[in-house]
Amino acid sequence: MSHKKNHEDQKYIDGLVQNNAFVIQTIYDKFAPKVINYIKQNSGDVANAKDVIQETIITIYHQATEKGLQLTCPFDAYFFLLCKRKWLNQLKKRGKKEVTINEEVLSKDDDAQELAFETSLFEQQHSLFKDMFQKLGQACKDLLTATFKIKSMEKVAESLGVTYAYARKKKSLCIGKLTKMVQESPRYKNLKP
Amino acid sequence: MQDQDFILFEDYLSGYLSLEEKQAFETRLENDAPFNKAFEAYKETSGFxxxxxxxxxxTEAFKANLERVSSAYFNKQVPSKTKRMNPWYYxxxxxxxLAIGFFIAQQFSSPVYDDFANYGTISLTVRGTQNNLTTKAETAFNNHNYKDAERYFLDMLETxxxxxxxxxxxxxxxxxxxxxxEADKLYNNIIQTPSVYKNKAIWYLxxxxxxxxDEEACVNVLKTLPEEAEDYQQAQELIDKLD
Known part of the structure; x- marks a missing residue:
């Protein structure tokens, strides 16, 4: 965790966490036009921009609710970098090479670069965890879902018709299994900075 | 890592260890790097x-809200995609x-409330947790049935x-x-708070x-709207028209 002072634009992050429609609207009004322009100038259209912006906001929401994202730079620079990277990655996947990368204009803010990098890592990690959780056996999935929804392990055991001791043990083994699956995935090695 | 380790990690995180066991566990975390690494990974999975x-x-409620705002925003962008018109139509x-403009110019010589009052639609219900009153208030407000909406909001504010x-x-x-x-009193209260609705309250006031x-009061309130407010542009337009 860094100890840098939060930027005043943290209000956008807080608004997303609160699912505040005014704040979401403001983010679109203020920051979407630049992203739309960039994508249009780089082999994309408005529909691509819509998806990229939406996915980026969802990632920020996840990082903020799960990891308490603290903004140390202007939202504008951070948001634009994230959208830009997401779009360039999509272009790369489509095999399009003719991409204008105008790094000088964009890399003025080191804090923004750093934070956007952290967020991209978070996004990949989050999606890896999600995919691996889906691949987990049904018994583990059911038990973990019950465990994290219901606070008391006694009630979890009761609802699944197993003993308390078994439920507790099984919980740790299922989390252990998921941890191993994540670490053994080929995608995992790209996730450490 | 062995199953025993996972069980130990979970017992530590859930606070099931005795004081001695807990101290032994923390000492091992400090001295045994692979053990520490495995524990951090386990903790990360558990956190996820x-x-x-x-x-x-x-998350579902957030995505639904986001989709609504996003679609509304991008629907406004559509005109750039419209077909080219036959020049004759121009x-x-x-x-x-010209005809409509003449008509409007005659009707309204000064800016009116209806030109600027655009409250959009509101969304109060969260999927899975909505209750009857919330839905009623939202529907009434969005249908411009302000009499019922006001009563529902008042009921909700009671709790x-x-x-x-x-x-x-x-x-x-x-x-x-x-x-x-009553309205102005509420707005003034909101303006005093540090809430995210502060600037909206200034604009609505x-x-x-x-x-x-009361055009003079209107201009005075508008001048307190900070530049970063979402409605700042509109406020400037209104000030220009009123001056």
Whole structure:
């Protein structure tokens, strides 16, 4: 965790966490036009921009609710970098090479670069965890879902018709299994900075 | 890592270890690097699950809200995609605009409340947690049925009196019902708070003054709207028109 002072634009992050429609609207009004322009100038259209912006906001929401994202730079620079990277990655996947990368204009803010990098890592990690959780056996999935929804392990055991001791043990083994699956995935090695 | 380790990790995280066991565990974390690394990984997985599973309803509600705002925003962008018109239509359109413009100019010589009062639609319900009253209030407000909406907001505020979002919508409804004193009092309260609705309240208070015909008060309120406010541009337009 860094100890840098939060930027005043943290209000956008807080608004997303609160699912505040005014704040979401403001983010679109203020920051979407630049992203739309960039994508249009780089082999994309408005529909691509819509998806990229939406996915980026969802990632920020996840990082903020799960990891308490603290903004140390202007939202504008951070948001634009994230959208830009997401779009360039999509272009790369489509095999399009003719991409204008105008790094000088964009890399003025080191804090923004750093934070956007952290967020991209978070996004990949989050999606890896999600995919691996889906691949987990049904018994583990059911038990973990019950465990994290219901606070008391006694009630979890009761609802699944197993003993308390078994439920507790099984919980740790299922989390252990998921941890191993994540670490053994080929995608995992790209996730450490 | 062995199953035994996972069980130990979980017992530590859940607070099941005795004081001695806990101290032994923490000492091992300090001295045994692979053990520490495995524990951190386990903790990370547990943290992910905690968020992913517990916040499912919250995430769904967020995505739904986001989709609504996003679609509304991008629908406004559509005109750039419209087909090219036959040039012949331009002259007809120009004539029509002239006629309409003349009509409007005659009707309204000064800016009116309705030109600026655009409250959009509100969304109070969260999937999975909505209750009847919330839905009723939202529907009434979005259908411009301010009389019922005001009553529902008042009911909701009885159990949730510090909810600034509800206060704001109630104030809007009051303005629509011409109950200005109560509305302005609510707006002024919201303006005093550090809430995210503060700037909205300033803008809406100005609109209330405009509807009351008090142009001077309207301009004075508008001038307190900070530059970063979402409605700043509109406020400047209104100031220009009123001056």
């Amino acid at each position: 699950l905690e968020h992913h599973i517990k916040n499912t309803a919250g 002259s007809m359109a120009a004539a029509a605009i 949730d009196k510090d909810n600034i979002e509800l206060q704001l919508y109630r104030a809007v409804s009051l303005v629509e019902l011409n109950k200005y004193d 100005a609109l209330s003054k405009l509807k009351q015909g």
